[in-house]
Amino acid sequence: MIEVDHLTKRYGPQAAVDDVSFHCEPGTVTGFLGPNGAGKSTTMRMICGLTPPTSGGATVSGVPYRRLPNPGRQVGVLLDASAQHAGRTGREALTLAARTMGVDRRQVAAKLDLVGLNEAAAKRRVGAYSLGMRQRLGLALALLGNPQVLILDEPANGLDPEGIFWMRGLLRDFADRGGTVLLSSHLLREVEAVADRLVVIGGGRVVAAGDKDELLAGAGTLVRARDPLALRQALDRATLPATAGTDGGFVVRAEPGVVGQAAADAGLALTELRPAGSGGLEQLFLTLTAGASTKETVK
Structure with missing residues (x-):
């Protein structure tokens, strides 16, 4: 279980995180989403x-976290x-971590095998690893102590499509066995495939949080017309909040019947x-974060 309660972080006058609250429950994968600098x-x-x-x-x-004994x-x-x-070699990195945590050294080989780092890779120095191999080693380190909670920031960076598919299965299995996963990623289709819940942040504040299917169902209405400018004016006259998409359409926070009228x-x-929800998580993400201020220097 992860509980975040009104977290705020300021750097001088700038709020990098502003009153953020959410929770992640056992048995679930929570996708933590937002643009760069959010x-x-x-x-x-x-x-x-x-x-x-x-x-x-x-x-x-x-x-x-700081009060956890191990x-x-x-x-x-x-x-x-x-x-x-x-x-250090991959095996040395895991062996040292195992000694620090008091984990049976047999877990080192088990976790290397779990993340797909074979004997040859385990003997190589980490400095010679590709980004994808470092991600796999990082996951092995995260899993080494057989924890009940995983906190992962962009763990799929550098992985090929097969590796991303493998990671999806790994995280789904972890949650299905009662674990709690907090997953930040820009790979929205992968998050949509594995997540049970979503927390979307923009400009340092939570803009949406809840069950994935419920959020997708309430994403609003996607509308297009031959004359986009006239459509925008019509929506403005009807005081319907609309977000312009990159493909000439608009996502409107209203029911289709109201938009059509x-x-x-x-x-x-x-x-x-x-319904905009039929466009999936990508459309929901663009709708929720459109216009949210970002701070590129603080991610």
Whole structure:
């Protein structure tokens, strides 16, 4: 269980994270989404005790991370796959972590096998690893203590399509066995495939949180017309909040019947009118984060 309670982080006058609250339950994968600079990584670092919050707090299994007596046995963390000693081999990195956590050394070989790093890869120095191999090693480190909670920031970076498919199955199996997963990723289709719940952040604030299917069902209406400018004017006259898409359409936070009536009142012929949720997580993400201010210097 992860509980985030009114977390705020300010750097001078700038709020990187502003009053963020959400929870992640056992047996679920929670997708943590937002554009670059939205505050995702800062939030995850605060959960893991690496960045002190300005206000608010977070707990894992009811305890702040820094107070966990042996955190690696309860929480598996992967925030930066490159933050590993380049001069050690993959096996050495895991063996040292196992000794630190008091884990049976037989788990080293088991976890290397689980993440697909064979004997030859285990003997190579981490500095010679590709990004995808470092991600796999980072996952092995996160799983080494057999934790009940995983906190992962962009773990699929550098993985090929087969690797991404493998990771999806790994995380789904972990959650199905009662584990809790908090997953940040820009690969929206993969998040849609594996996540049970979503937390969407924009400009340092939560803009949506809840069950994935419920959020997708309430995404609004996608509408297109032969004259996009006239359609925008008609929506504005009807005071219907609309977000312009990249393909000439609009996502409107209203029921299709209301949107269609506004177009009919303006004498417009529509070329498309349907629930936006049928466009999947990508469309929902663009709708929720459109216009949200971002801070590129603070992620």
